[in-house]
Structure formats: C-alpha cells, structure tokens
Amino acid sequence: MTNRPYHHGDLPSALLAQAEQTLRDKGADQLSLRELARAIGVSPAARSRHFKTKQDLLDALAQTGFERLADAVAASQEGSGQTFAQRLDAAARAYVSFAVDNAALLELMFSAKHSPQASPALTAAAHRWWEFFLELIAAGQRSGEVRNGPLERIGLPVFAALHGYVGVVISGMLPHDLAEHGLDDVMASILHGCEPQQNPASRQPTASPRSSATGAISARPGH
Template sequence: MKKRPYHHGDLRAALLERAELTLRERGSGALSLRELARDLGVSPGAPGRHFRTKQALLDALALSGFERLVDTLARAREGAGETFLEQLAAMAHSYVDFALADPALLDLMFSAKHSPEASQALGEAAHRWVEQGLRLVDEGQRRGEVRAGPPERIALTVFAPVHGYVGMAVSGVPLPEGADRGLDDVITSIARGCLPERNPAT
C-alpha cells in the first residue's frame, strides 16, 4: 500500500513522533532525516523545511522532552498533599516513571542541553525544570518544613539522590524488592536531611 503523504501542517509533528520512536528503539545514532522522510513517505528534502540538520531534530526532541517532564512534575505536585514530603514524593515518583518509560529520551535531554548548539528555547525549558525543584524547597522553607539555607544548595541535595536512583534503575542495577523498588526509602532519607535544625534544650 502506498504511504499517504503528510500535509504541510503535520509533517513536523510526524517527524518528531517517528524520531522519538527510532530513538527509543535504536538510539540517536540511528536517526537520519533521509530515513525519516522515507518512513513517512515524503521527499528526501521535505524534513529540511522543519529541521535543517540532525542536530536541530535532536534539539527539538530534547525540548519536547523537557516540556513534557515539566508538565508531568507540575501535575504530580498539584495532585499531591500540601506538605513538603507529600509533594517531594509525588514529584520523585513521577520523575522516575518518566525516566523509566523513555530512558533514551531522558539521556538525550540532558546531553542536548549542554551542547554549544542548544537553542535558547531548550535552555529555557531545562531551566523551568530546575526552577520546579527550587520552588519546592523555597515553599517548604516558608512553611518551616525545610531547613534554612540557599534553596539552590538544598535543592541539589534533594534531587541528586533521585537522579542517582534513576541512573541506577535505567542501567539495570538490582533494586530492592517491593512496589516502590526502594524509592520511598530514598525519599524518606532526603526529607529527614531537609528537616529544620532544632536548638538543643537549655
């Protein structure tokens, strides 16, 4: 059956969808604008109207990934309780779920944002992701649930362990048995480390 040619209005979205599938199944090295054009039944030059280079395509994939991650974490936090621990747990579980669902995309997101060729839009999307952690810590401090100190430093101690857990999970490191695979223990440890310092009784 002859492939239906894509109309001008939906080719960009179709290219991104197909590229993400290729990324997930075969890695970024297998991505080719010419091959994507062939898969979608368009002329070899058609993708160039939207992505002049393969790097531009990768940049767009990373941008889409960060936008979806930011939205995922925002919805997780909105649906959680009001305490720092509840919101941290919701965001951590959502982040891990996002990473495990598409580890190749997550890897691309973090490598692309450090590229000298990264677009301003990608940098801004990555910054919005960082700001989510800063807001979580800042608001926890305002409620007296998180110790005093620069939010950016405390946020690092909050999300570095979660990011490390993700790295272990996607690389196949054996994790504890149970529905949460040890993530809840990581979250509890983080929350304890964020507790305000108590003055010793005098």
C-alpha cells in the same frame, strides 16, 4: 492516502513524533533521518526545511521532552497532599515514572551534546524544570519542613539525589532487589537531609560526626 498532497501539512510534528518512536524503539544513535523520512513518506531532504541538521532535531526532541516532563511533574502536584514531603514524593514518583517510560528520551535530554550553545528554547525548558524544585523547596521552607538557607544550595542536593537515582534506574545498573525500595530510601534520605537543624545539645553522644565532616570538607585545601 494514495494521493498525498504535495505539502504534508505538519511535517515538523510528524518528524518529532516519528523520531520519538524510533528513539523509544532503537535508541538515539540508531536514529536515521532517512528512515524517518521513509516512515513518514516524504523525501529525505524535506526534513531540512524544519530541522537543518540532525542535531537540531535532537535538540528539539530534548526540548519537547523537558516540556512534557515539566507537565507531568506539575500534574503530579494536583492530586498530591499539601505537605512538602507529599509534594516532593509525588514529584519524584512522576519523575521516575516519566524516566522509565522515556528512558532514551531522558538520556538524550541530559546528554552533554546540547550544553554549549543549545537553543535558547531548550535551555529555557530545562531551566523551568529546575525552577520547579526551587519553588518546592521554598514552599517547604515556608511551612517549616525544610531548613532555611539559599534556595539553590538546598535544592541542589535534592535534585542531585533524585536525578542520580533516575540515572541509575535508567542505565539498568540497579539490582532488581533494590528497585523496589530504592526510591523510598532515596526519598527518606532526601527528606532527612532537608530537615531543619536539630538542636546540637540534643544529639546522641556518638562522636558528632557531621560537624567534623563539614569542617573537613569546607576546610579542604586547594579549593
């Protein structure tokens, strides 16, 4: 310990681990490369061998985040039931749980800082996360619990609602009395939105709002 070898052994991992700790403690923009180096006990420039720039490190951090998120959600499927609703519920709980436990990391993951020409690995990790939902939707379609249609077009509203809820929770803008039933309500709304189409003839005579709404949307001029 007093005589640390010249070579650290696994500096990249140590950097990522310590960076995530700092992320958790003080947020992403308070992350200092030099402080990182001090905490690990290496020189400030040692980092550059593994992450050339600060953005590179943040990208790598986001990538590990996506991977762990994918793992957590995949793991949630093990103990859950087989219903689409049950599987989606388990995934949603895992997602929210991960988000609450790693708020700053999640914010970093979905920050626009990466998008333009992020590393392929980061893009791939994010893509796998998105594809999980598509597979879930597909399974729901096969079992008849989800209405038919292009996978992406059905999955997008599902993902958006969940992602939006997570964003609201993380940003701390959710009143506390809503946090309790919040996810329940979001899930119910999502499931409702996924349901196979009802027979229009069986509708209640309440002015059929949806068809007119859809018409208004897709007939929107100028788009």
